[in-house]
Amino acid sequence: xxxxxxxxxxxxxxxxxxxxxxxxxxxxxxxxxxxxxxxxxxxxxxxxxxxxxxxxxxxxxxxxxxxxxxxxxxxxxxxxxxxxxxxxxxxxxxxxxxxxxxxxxxxxxxxxxxxxxxxxxxxxxxxxxxxxxxxxxxxxxxxxxxxxxxxxxxxxxxxxxxxxxxxxxxxxxxxxxxxxxxxxxxxxxxxxxxxxxxxxxxxxxxxxxxxxxxxxxxxxxxxxxxxxxxxxxxxxx
Numbered sequence: 001x002x003x004x005x006x007x008x009x010x011x012x013x014x015x016x017x018x019x020x021x022x023x024x025x026x027x028x029x030x031x032x033x034x035x036x037x038x039x040x041x042x043x044x045x046x047x048x049x050x051x052x053x054x055x056x057x058x059x060x061x062x063x064x065x066x067x068x069x070x071x072x073x074x075x076x077x078x079x080x081x082x083x084x085x086x087x088x089x090x091x092x093x094x095x096x097x098x099x100x101x102x103x104x105x106x107x108x109x110x111x112x113x114x115x116x117x118x119x120x121x122x123x124x125x126x127x128x129x130x131x132x133x134x135x136x137x138x139x140x141x142x143x144x145x146x147x148x149x150x151x152x153x154x155x156x157x158x159x160x161x162x163x164x165x166x167x168x169x170x171x172x173x174x175x176x177x178x179x180x181x182x183x184x185x186x187x188x189x190x191x192x193x194x195x196x197x198x199x200x201x202x203x204x205x206x207x208x209x210x211x212x213x214x215x216x217x218x219x220x221x222x223x224x225x226x227x228x229x230x231x232x233x234x235x236x237x
């Protein structure tokens with residue numbers, strides 16, 4: 001019986017220039033000077049990941065910093081029972097891996113591709129060499145760490161909200177804020193939204209139906225979009 005070779009076919013990696021241009025559109029790299037972007041590109045490598053494939057795992061030694069050019073990644077943390085729970089989904093323009101690498105400590109989170117993902121990788125050895133030659137670049141990585149800590153604070157603020165509706169609304173607004181210009185649909189399923197907000201699936205489904213009936217959001221298959229941001233903001237209290 002003939003096999004479906006197309007199903008198992010992996011698309012070739014895009015050239016570094018294309019990947020770097022995508023990363024320069026938004027997020028941390030977009031805010032760096034042309035000279036800094038040029039220096040970082042000199043050591044960058046392209047990586048591709050299939051859905052469900054780990055980029056790195058909790059407890060592992062750091063080996064690189066990663067920038068998500070296309071696709072999405074889920075960030076999960078270990079619980080006391082040994083299971084891992086997803087706390088954040090990051091999309092294009094997001095960089096991660098800096099804190100463990102610069103501290104020399106093991107990874108605190110697991111990062112897994114949530115879709116076909118293309119990333120730029122700044123390998124540890126090349127990055128150390130670049131920083132030795134250009135110590136002023138250290139400030140740029142302090143800024144990256146600050147951005148990622150700010151994201152962590154937002155996650156804590158979201159989970160501290162006692163009302164389910166407020167927690168869902170803040171989560172949606174946070175993800176909408178990170179969308180590219182012109183993108184309307186948030187690629188979040190109801191199951192993933194329940195996981196990210198630490199709420200039960202029935203609760204999330206019920207609250208989303210209420211928001212849809214009020215004309216505040218529109219639901220699609222595995223995605224949704226905000227139709228009235230002002231009204232959604234009011235749900236945050």
